[in-house]
Amino acid sequence: MKTIKTNLLIAGGGLASCILAYRIKSLSSDIDFLVVEKDHQLGGNHNWSFHTTDISNSQFEWLSPLITFRWNEHDVVFPQYSRTIKGGYNTITSIDMHEKLMPLIGNHVLFDNAINYLDNKVAKLDDGTVIEADIVIDAMGNSPSKGITIAYQKFLGIEIELNKTHNIERPILMDAAVEQIDGYRFMYTLPFSEKKLLVEDTRYSDSSQINEEEYQAQIMKYLDMKGWQDCKIIKKEKGVLPIILNGNYSNVFNKEIGMIGMKALLCHPTTGYSLPHAVKIADLISSKIYNKSNKINDDIKQYSIQSWKKDEFFRVLNRMLFWACEPSSRYKVFQRFYTLPESLIAKFYSREYLFIEKIKMMIGMMDGFKPPIKISKALKALYRNE
Secondary structure (H helix, E strand, O other): OOEEEEEEEEEOOOHHHHHHHHHHHHHOOOOOEEEEOOOOOOOOOOEEEEEHHHOOHHHHHHHHHHOOEEEEEEEEEOOOOEEEEEEEEEEEEHHHHHHHHHHHHHHHEEOOOOEEEEOOOEEEEOOOOEEEEEEEEEOOOOOOOOOEEEEEEEEEEEEEEEOOOOOOOOOEEEEOOOOOOOOEEEEEEEEOOOOEEEEEEEEEEOOOOOOHHHHHHHHHHHHHHHOOOOEEEEEEEEEEEEEEEEEOHHHOOOOOOEEOHHHHOOOOOOOOOOHHHHHHHHHHHHHHHHOOOOOHHHHHHHHHHHHHHHOHHHHHHHHHHHHHOOHHHOHHHHHHHOOOOHHHHHHHHHOOOOHHHHHHHHHHHHHHHOOOOOHHHHHHHHHOOO
């Protein structure tokens, strides 16, 4: 049996782990850490996007080398209107992130090793290796559901290469002028080059099930409508993100081990975006390690609890969306939301808003809840606790 000793063990090699490892390495080459990933590549098969205003200017600056694609504006499309919204939008692809990180942190990663036991000092791997660490951080994904009520944002994405240029200059974050199936449904399109596109069928649903054949058929129907049917499929990605409705966060957090990423439900409660949280907590943890703090797990827990309390506003909106709206009418809430000023839309995504701005967002979105919402349903959604 082999034993490895390290100062910091990061369990899991997903987005939050990678950004944390990158930030630690950029601050100091002397910090001893180890990332354990069960697969053969960092980040899996994913694309992560965020608005530039979701993080601070300094955070954007240090994250910039990892960004794969950048745009200065994006579009939304609804049955009643379409709109171009100014502001930076960015995407990191897992393949690109892996290739950029390996020269920097490759010596700090153990691939193809699954962890079968983890506590606040020790990890045991399937191959018998034991890792002893001063600090252990659990970032192994699989968001917990104990004590938490969630709905789902689920998607199937297909990256395609066309035989002609597609003439899409900027992302289409939501094209909801499509048939409303299985809740709020929209198509999400990112232009990766003049001929390459990522097209996702996304649904805000009460069910986590994805019928890949049906999703792909709907995507192909959309491609036909856009004149993009003459294409080659490069790869596919599917995912299910939690839309948090309610719950007791104390049931989620492990009291002994610091948790980050989706393991700690660190994502935007309504959109599911997780990269901004990954950046912010990487900043927090790396600075604490750099300054030799001995209360890192306490700091992680405090960050998570404060975020949970701050996000009650979004959980109220989510409960209204899922418990008070008919599934086929959910799109009306977002259709109304995107008529708000660009500054308020940015505040919504960044989760950084004043009380008066929260009130403006709520009032501005309320029209989207009617009709067919009933007052009795709305009140039940607001105060339901299950």
